[in-house]
Amino acid sequence: MSRSVPSNGVSRRTLLRAAGAAGLAASTGVLAGNIYAPAVAGPAPKIRLAWTEVAACHSPLGFGIAKGIYAKHNLDVELFYQGASGQTLIQALATGKADAGAGLIGDWLKPLEQGFDVKLFVGSHGGCQRLLASQASGIKDVAGLKGKTIASYDVVSPPKVAFQVTLAKAGIDPETDVTWKVVPFDLVGEAVNRGDADVAAHLDPWAFSIEKKFGFLKLADTQTGVYEGHTCCVLGANGPFLTANKDAVRRLAEANIELHEYTANHPDEVARWYFETLKPADLTQAELTEILGTLVYHNHPIGQPLVDQIQKSAEDLKLVKVLEATTDPKAFAERVTVNLLA
Structure with a gap:
């Protein structure tokens, strides 16, 4: 051929x-x-x-x-x-x-x-995953995540795994220094907005949507920082x-x-x-x-x-x-x- x-x-x-x-x-x-x-x-x-x-x-x-x-x-x-x-x-x-x-x-x-x-x-x-903090949490950067609760949709979701790396490289133990909360896929943003968690780890386009809808602050994504x-x-x-x-x-x-x-x-x-x-x-x-x-x-x-x-x-x-x-x-x-x- x-x-x-x-x-x-x-x-x-x-x-x-x-x-x-x-x-x-x-x-x-x-x-x-x-x-x-x-x-x-x-x-x-x-x-x-x-x-x-x-x-x-x-x-x-x-x-x-x-x-x-x-x-x-x-x-x-x-x-x-x-x-x-x-x-x-x-x-x-x-x-x-x-x-x-x-x-x-x-x-x-x-x-x-x-x-x-x-x-x-x-x-x-x-770059299609985002780590988003609610305004009420007061979190301004990755360093502020210690002791906080992060919501994602599965115990081994790709956003969770991706941002565990981000945490580890920032000197935060991703297993003991934060709490991971599993919520239904479509309710990740809602859970953070109502205070059940401080931060959302999600995929686009859903991550984009909840960032805009709730005015969340983007702390990290998979195209900058450790993922540059x-x-x-x-x-x-x-x-x-x-x-x-x-x-x-x-x-x-x-x-x-x-x-x-x-x-x-x-x-x-x-x-x-x-x-x-x-x-x-x-x-x-x-x-x-x-x-x-x-x-x-x-x-x-x-x-x-x-x-x-x-x-x-x-x-x-x-x-x-x-x-x-x-x-x-x-x-x-x-x-x-x-x-x-x-």
Whole structure:
């Protein structure tokens, strides 16, 4: 099968290598220009891609179909709604309901440590989790969290895990110096607003909504502070599917980089598609545009930069005792990723 070359004479391998070397596709200066042509001739291979349609940060995946970006890479992508939980993403891939999927690093790594047969192959973006304090709490910064109560929606929710790292690196023991309170997913903001907890740890777009609705103060997120320059969401592929369809997965990575780069430059267009197609509750089109405009959609590492970021995440999760003390972060990162540039 032949591979196409962009019209400017730069091979797609060169583009991917440039994106990977910098960890930012924007550094290539060409990915946002829609320069790709179909990579192979013949029928487009079908890929069932799991996504969380209620998560605004996943909207580029659906937009990629509507915009024809996947088709341009000669892929027939079908979206599989896997629910709002990382565990249902794991189940979708494990049971063969999906071939690949997008999820938070905090959801991926523990199952991968336990031997789940998936390889991570490209990052999507950074910054879709927020730590928010009520005005009544009097908390002004992370240092003020000692002795306080933090609400989240699960005992091992990704926001809880992410901000346990933030706490630990600020010198606060995330297990003994704060109290974690589990509340229903849709009531995290309400619980903090009525004083049942001081702080909310939640995901966008819900975190964005409660920050605006209740006038909460953002203490931290997953694109600044200890997460500066770090991706929070990555794509993984089912092991057997990857083995049988490596070139298709490589083109899926290319499409992922292009469509997220497009979102970085056109958040209003993607927000309009998301608003009109999915009609998310309690969010206006302007609010969706603001959410997408604040996410770090230029951050989509591939190749060695992805390995490096997974290693850093593994080190963080060991710090807060999510991963086993015996896990070697470097060896682990190399095992659970695939280098599509090799």
